[in-house]
Amino acid sequence: MNSNHVVFVYGTLRKGQSNRRVMKPHLVRELGEGVIQGEMYDLGAYPAVSLDGDGVVVGEWVEVTDDGLAALDGLEGYPRFYDRTVVRDLHGAVEGWVYHMTGRIPAGAPRIESGDWVAWLRARKEVRV
Template identity: 45%
Template sequence: MKRTSTPATRVFVYGTLLSGEPNHGLLSGARLVGPAKTRPRFTLYDYGPFPALASGGKHAVAGEVYEVDALMLAALDRLEGHPRFYQRTTIALDGASRVEAYLFPTERLAGRPIIESGCWRRHLKERKSW
């Protein structure tokens, strides 16, 4: 009996799902497409233990793109609380490819610090030196 495979979904990660970060294990078995940046139309916020990406803004946010199957995408949706906490949305990366990303509602980010560099890893290093 032939197994039908589900089509892969490309997902842009920019925080705790990055390689070496605490939630990266959820991507075990996913194919790393490579490093990527968003177009400069977003804002990255410090939400304490994790970042929050919001549309609107002037930053290009750094991250990685992975190809995931339907089961892994469902696991990511659970982690990110989609659609009640984060909302999975299609965005355009620098270079025009379109991927799924987890965005945070802007109205829930009032007063949160903006990560000017657009890079969670760099921000973590800088935060340790405060």
């Protein structure tokens, strides 16, 4: 029996970002923007999130098929690279999976204070121009 899975995406899987195409064929529906507790770090081409700390992570809630969750597991290197844990939106309306790192954020990775990857990318582009 097939089932669907709710997932919080915060980086390259968000709308308009490079890896959205991986999820798109398996996307059942978009559930809206959200915020979870955690800390976001810039690893260069993508962000990493730690669920430790009292910061926030901005993203989107989506619902994907079983094949979609398997595709995301492959993209995120679960369970070798990223872990996957159920979290709840800070506004309490939604809960689902999020991919995160546990105690493995590379030393020297800049923390993204806003917790918003898309805003961080815009700011980086403005600085480079």
